[in-house]
Every structure is written in C-alpha cells, then in structure tokens.
Amino acid sequence: xxxxxxxxxxxxxxxxxxxxxxxxxxxxxxxxxxxxxxxxxxxxxxxxxxxxxxxxxxxxxxxxxxxxxxxxxxxxxxxxxxxxxxxxxxxxxxxxxxxxxxxxxxxxxxxxxxxxxxxxxxxxxxxxxxxxxxxxxxxxxxxxxxxxxxxxxxxxxxxxxxxxxxxxxxxxxxxxxxxxxxxxxxxxxxxxxxxxxxxxxxxxxxxxxxxxxxxxxxxxxxxxxxxxxxxxxxxxxxxxxxxxxxxxxxxxxxxxxxxxxxxxxxxxxxxxxxxxxxxxxxxxxxxxxxxxxxxxxxxxxxxxxxxxxxxxxxxxxxxxxxxxxxxxxx
Amino acid sequence: xxxxxxxxxxxxxxxxxxxxxxxxxxxxxxxxxxxxxxxxxxxxxxxxxxxxxxxxxxxxxxxxxxxxxxxxxxxxxxxxxxxxxxxxxxxxxxxxxxxxxxxxxxxxxxxxxxxxxxxxxxxxxxxxxxxxxxxxxxxxxxxxxxxxxxxxxxxxxxxxxxxxxxxxxxxxxxxxxxxxxxxxxxxxxxxxxxxxxxxxxxxxxxxxxxxxxxxxxxxxxxxxxxxxxxxxxxxxxxxxxxxxxxxxxxxxxxxxxxxxxxxxxxxxxxxxxxxxxxxxxxxxxxxxxxxxxxxxxxxxxxxxxxxxxxxxxxxxxxxxxxxxxxxxxx
Numbered sequence: 070x071x072x073x074x075x076x077x078x079x080x081x082x083x084x085x086x087x088x089x090x091x092x093x094x095x096x097x098x099x100x101x102x103x104x105x106x107x108x109x110x111x112x113x114x115x116x117x118x119x120x121x122x123x124x125x126x127x128x129x130x131x132x133x134x135x136x137x138x139x140x141x142x143x144x145x146x147x148x149x150x151x152x153x154x155x156x157x158x159x160x161x162x163x164x165x166x167x168x169x170x171x172x173x174x175x176x177x178x179x180x181x182x183x184x185x186x187x188x189x190x191x192x193x194x195x196x197x198x199x200x201x202x203x204x205x206x207x208x209x210x211x212x213x214x215x216x217x218x219x220x221x222x223x224x225x226x227x228x229x230x231x232x233x234x235x236x237x238x239x240x241x242x243x244x245x246x247x248x249x250x251x252x253x254x255x256x257x258x259x260x261x262x263x264x265x266x267x268x269x270x271x272x273x274x275x276x277x278x279x280x281x282x283x284x285x286x287x288x289x290x291x292x293x294x295x296x297x298x299x300x301x302x303x304x305x306x307x308x309x310x311x312x313x314x315x316x317x318x319x320x321x322x323x324x325x326x327x328x329x330x331x332x333x334x335x336x337x338x339x340x341x342x343x344x345x346x347x348x349x350x351x352x353x354x355x356x357x358x359x360x361x362x363x364x365x366x367x368x369x370x371x372x373x374x375x376x377x378x379x380x381x382x383x384x385x386x387x388x389x390x391x392x393x394x395x396x397x398x399x
Numbered sequence: 400x401x402x403x404x405x406x407x408x409x410x411x412x413x414x415x416x417x418x419x420x421x422x423x424x425x426x427x428x429x430x431x432x433x434x435x436x437x438x439x440x441x442x443x444x445x446x447x448x449x450x451x452x453x454x455x456x457x458x459x460x461x462x463x464x465x466x467x468x469x470x471x472x473x474x475x476x477x478x479x480x481x482x483x484x485x486x487x488x489x490x491x492x493x494x495x496x497x498x499x500x501x502x503x504x505x506x507x508x509x510x511x512x513x514x515x516x517x518x519x520x521x522x523x524x525x526x527x528x529x530x531x532x533x534x535x536x537x538x539x540x541x542x543x544x545x546x547x548x549x550x551x552x553x554x555x556x557x558x559x560x561x562x563x564x565x566x567x568x569x570x571x572x573x574x575x576x577x578x579x580x581x582x583x584x585x586x587x588x589x590x591x592x593x594x595x596x597x598x599x600x601x602x603x604x605x606x607x608x609x610x611x612x613x614x615x616x617x618x619x620x621x622x623x624x625x626x627x628x629x630x631x632x633x634x635x636x637x638x639x640x641x642x643x644x645x646x647x648x649x650x651x652x653x654x655x656x657x658x659x660x661x662x663x664x665x666x667x668x669x670x671x672x673x674x675x676x677x678x679x680x681x682x683x684x685x686x687x688x689x690x691x692x693x694x695x696x697x698x699x700x701x702x703x704x705x706x707x708x709x710x711x712x713x714x715x716x717x718x719x720x721x722x723x724x725x726x727x728x729x
C-alpha cells in the first residue's frame with residue numbers, strides 16, 4: 070500500500086507541522102501534540118477540548134477555531150492521546166470559566182480524559198465532560214463498552230462551541246453538549262478497509278463483492294456483511310438504522326459524511342438517496358452537510374448522522390464558525 | 400472496484416440531485432446540468448461560468464457562490480460539457496455586464512466553450528474567455544494541445560470571482576483571470592490510478608512500487624514513472640517543477656491539493672514538506688490552502704500549485720467567498 074508519507078513513525082508529527090504552516094490562526098505544539106486556537110484563553114469563555122486517535126481528520130484538530138473547539142489533542146493513528154496532552158490543552162484554554170472535555174466513547178479515550186480531568190482539577194481548572202456515543206450499529210465493540218462515538222461528534226462540537234462562544238457558563242455548555250449527543254444518531258458503511266501507516270496495508274479483510282454495514286471508524290465490525298448494494302439500498306439501510314433508533318419528532322440536521330476514500334461525486338449522489346428516503350418517511354431536514362468530516366484514513370464508504378433540533382439548537386448550528394474544516398458565517 | 404453509486408449512467412445526475420438537496424443557495428437544473436448561484440443575474444456584475452468533466456469535485460460546481468463562480472456546467476465523468484449547457488449558464492447569469500468563460504485547456508472543453516461563446520453572443524451576451532494551462536508537467540498530452548489546466552484553476556476562479564463581486568467590468572475581470580493564470584503553476588503526482596464508474600476499475604496501470612510524476616487529472620501520462628518516493632522527496636520534485644518554471648519573484652499562494660484518495664493526515668504532512676522546500680529556497684508563502692479541491696475521483700496522490708501575488712491579487716484572494724467547497728470571510 071503506497072502512502073504519501075516519510076516514515077510511519079513521523080506521520081502525526083509531520084501532519085502537525087503542516088497544520089502549523091497552513092493555519093497561522095492556530096498554535097500548534099508539534100512536540101507535545103496540542104492544537105490551540107490562537108489567542109486562548111478567551112476572557113469569560115468556556116474552553117472546549119477534544120481529541121482522539123489521528124486518522125479521522127479534519128476531526129478534531131480541523132475543528133479548532135472560533136465557534137467550535139478551543140483545543141484538540143491528536144493521538145497516534147487510531148490510538149488515544151495521553152492525559153498529559155489533555156491537561157496541557159485544558160490549562161492553555163482555561164480563562165477561569167472552566168473547560169469541557171468532549172470524549173468519543175472508546176475505552177482508552179474515556180480513561181485518559183478521566184485521568185486528565187482529575188489532574189486538571191488539581192491544577193485549579195474546573196472540568197466537565199460529555200461522552201459522545203452516537204453510533205447505533207452495535208452495543209459494545211472492539212475498543213468500546215456501550216455505543217461508539219463517531220460522526221455525530223461534529224454536531225456536539227459545533228453546537229456546544231457556538232454556545233460557549235456566546236459566553237454561556239460551563240454547566241450550560243455541558244448540558245447542551247449532552248442534549249446534542251442524546252439527539253444524535255449515526256450509522257456507517259464500509260466498502261473497503263482502511264490502511265494504517267504502521268500496518269502498511271488494510272486493517273481488516275473485506276472481500277471484493279461485499280460491504281460492511283455498521284462499521285466503526287477504526288474498521289471495527291458492524292452489524293453484518295452483505296453482497297455489494299447500490300447507493301439507494303445503502304441509504305435505505307442507513308436511514309432505517311438511525312431513524313428507527315432516534316424516532317425523531319423534530320426537523321433534522323443531516324450529515325452525509327465520507328470515510329475518506331469515497332469521491333465527493335459519489336457522496337453527493339448518496340446524499341440525494343438519503344434525502345429521498347427521509348422524504349418518503351416524511352421526516353423534514355433543516356440543514357444538510359456533505360463531505361469528508363470524520364474519516365477513517367483511506368476507507369471507502371460513508372456515514373449518515375442525524376441530529377434532531379429545536380429552534381435553539383438550529384440557531385447555534387447556524388451560528389458563525391471559522392475552523393480549517395468547517396466554516397461559515399464569518 | 401466497489402463504488403457508492405446506483406448505476407454508472409446516473410452518477411452525474413444523482414450527484415446533482417444531492418447538490419440541490421444540500422445547497423438551497425444554488426439553483427440546480429438536474430436535467431440540463433447547470434448549477435447557478437441563486438439570485439443570478441446580479442445587477443451590474445459580470446457572470447463567471449466554468450465547467451468541465453465531472454470527477455474533479457468540488458471543482459467546478461462546488462465553487463459556485465458569492466465571490467467565485469456564478470454558474471458551472473458539469474459534463475459526464477472526465478468528458479467535456481456540451482455548448483448547450485454553457486449557453487444556458489451564460490444567459491442565466493448575464494446581467495448585461497457580460498460573462499467570462501473560464502476554460503481548462505482540454506481540446507473538448509476549448510472547442511465547446513468556443514462554440515458556446517459564439518452562440519451566447521448571438522443571444523446578445525458579451526463573452527470573454529480565459530484559458531487555464533497551469534500544469535508544467537508536459538506540453539501536449541492525451542486530451543490537450545499545449546499545457547493542461549489543473550488545480551491552478553482554483554486561483555483563477557477565486558481571484559477573478561472576487562473582482563467580479565466588486566463590480567469590475569468584463570475586460571478587467573478577464574485581464575485579471577489571465578494574469579492569475581500566467582502567475583500560476585501546478586505539478587501533480589499519482590500514487591494510484593483513478594477508477595471511473597463507466598470502466599468500473601482503474602483507468603491506467605500503475606504498479607505497486609511505483610508512482611507517476613507529472614500525472615494529469617484524468618490519469619494522463621506525466622513526465623516519468625519512478626520507484627516509490629517519500630513525502631519529502633515528492634515535495635522536492637514537485638516544488639522544483641513549479642518553481643523552476645515560474646521563477647517567482649513575489650510571495651506565493653500555495654495550494655497543496657489532494658487527488659481524492661489521499662487521507663488529509665498525509666496531505667498535511669506533505670504540506671509540511673512543501674513548506675520546508677520553499678523555505679530552503681527562500682521563497683515566501685503568503686497563504687496556504689490544504690485539502691481536496693481539484694480531485695481525480697479516488698486517485699491517491701497530490702498536486703502542488705503556486706501563484707505569485709502582488710498586493711492586489713492577495714487582497715482579492717483574501718476577499719470573502721461563500722461556496723460549498725471554499726468559504727471564508729462571510
């Protein structure tokens with residue numbers, strides 16, 4: 070498997086050097102692996118910190134900026150960052166208003182963010198945590214007890230980030246983050262496995278004529294393997310999975326997310342099919358976002374994420390955001 | 400080769416339905432294959448129209464919006480749109496101030512835009528044309544007499560779009576588009592071939608341990624095949640190719656562009672190496688953009704594009720833009 074890298078050992082550090090070069094609006098500590106919005110801490114503003122294994126870009130580092138995360142901690146590829154990174158991020162962004170940790174539900178991430186929260190509290194930082202577990206595919210998985218956190222994380226980071234930007238206190242920012250997570254569901258489909266630099270090839274075996282329904286963002290097993298399906302059939306299955314679980318009674322934010330290796334041309338065609346299925350079910354869509362936002366390296370496939378919104382959540386979704394990976398209104 | 404599609408015949412129409420569903424700020428004629436900025440024509444504003452074969456998304460349809468294109472005409476995958484589409488686009492966006500056609504240098508595109516310009520003039524639309532030929536790799540190629548037009552097209556569309564947004568007359572918008580093209584150079588590297596829906600598999604053969612230096616965005620042959628290189632070596636070769644050709648004496652806009660199948664993590668690492676090489680050559684970089692902007696379906700690889708800028712071009716680059724694929728300042 071050919072990769073555009075130097076050596077596997079420096080992939081994350083090399084990427085951080087690139088982020089530093091391309092984004093002067095971010096402060097990147099390449100050595101210690103922390104990406105911070107320049108100018109932090111911001112007087113009176115709650116800091117939002119997330120992080121996780123690398124390989125899901127632009128999540129999380131690409132979501133640092135006005136109206137979203139204040140800092141991100143990238144781990145090695147598909148490996149949790151360490152508590153040290155999280156503590157550094159927390160102390161770098163805390164203005165005294167406290168810090169919210171946004172944690173995808175993987176055992177390593179949960180343990181490390183828990184430890185980091187204790188250490189940061191010892192240093193006088195008030196910390197709240199929200200666990201993201203939006204993936205409906207399976208309960209318990211390779212790296213997870215309970216449901217996995219996947220592309221719904223984008224909804225949590227965007228909406229909580231917007232409320233923090235308005236100066237809301239820590240408990241309110243944490244509450245809305247939890248509310249967004251409870252209102253969000255995701256389901257992912259893999260057409261191919263992804264290849265990590267360390268392994269140098271596919272991390273699991275997915276035969277030519279098959280796809281994996283409900284796959285995890287590290288290639289964890291999903292619900293079932295099936296013979297290859299059309300875009301429309303995949304949309305049917307994906308929408309059924311998230312809608313039957315959430316049973317929405319309010320308009321949706323819809324994220325049609327590419328896993329990294331699927332061309333945007335195909336992704337927009339898939340978005341059309343997802344819209345068709347939602348229309349058939351008479352479920353209104355308030356906003357649609359299509360693109361590669363929560364990826365699995367070079368995996369082919371897509372995920373469907375929904376978040377049901379009231380007026381407040383929709384207003385916060387529409388609020389200005391200026392990050393490398395998501396940007397509107399400013 | 401598994402693809403997230405229904406059938407190859409409807410790939411472009413399906414994508415257009417998805418664009419229509421996701422982007423209410425655009426008017427999409429799925430049948431006639433024209434994407435127009437909603438509200439066009441705009442009083443006193445020159446219209447910017449581009450187009451080309453599909454498979455390079457977000458180029459061009461994803462660059463329709465405030466501060467960039469006013470309309471785009473997508474052809475079949477890797478196939479020129481037809482003059483009818485271009486004439487429809489021109490008449491849809493002409494406010495009386497005229498229309499600029501931005502044409503990548505491929506024989507089919509050039510012939511069809513030429514014919515469309517004549518037909519549009521017959522309907523009373525003043526038309527100017529600019530040919531984009533930024534790719535330094537080869538002179539004459541599979542579909543091209545002269546140099547190919549590739550990722551430098553983004554510079555032309557952004558900067559000419561910003562000037563048009565300010566209300567500049569047609570001759571000035573056309574002049575600056577030509578100036579940007581003359582100031583831009585690109586060089587692309589493929590690690591893998593791309594696969595078109597119609598073919599259902601790779602469009603050319605690129606052995607496991609080799610890469611193609613100077614590849615075209617449809618997989619056209621480049622300068623040479625070599626044994627696989629590191630990210631740093633590819634950056635050395637790519638920067639040498641564009642810098643030796645342009646011989647810049649002013650700061651650069653830098654686009655480190657993914658061909659579609661390369662993870663963003665790798666692309667940022669490559670951007671770091673490109674910055675290293677430019678720094679070694681003491682060439683200042685004013686702005687850096689990293690991402691998948693001018694793609695070749697699922698091809699792995701990257702292109703390096705540079706555009707040397709004076710104060711005016713830099714100001715127009717920084718001006719607000721709001722399109723699905725490129726967005727800042729508004």
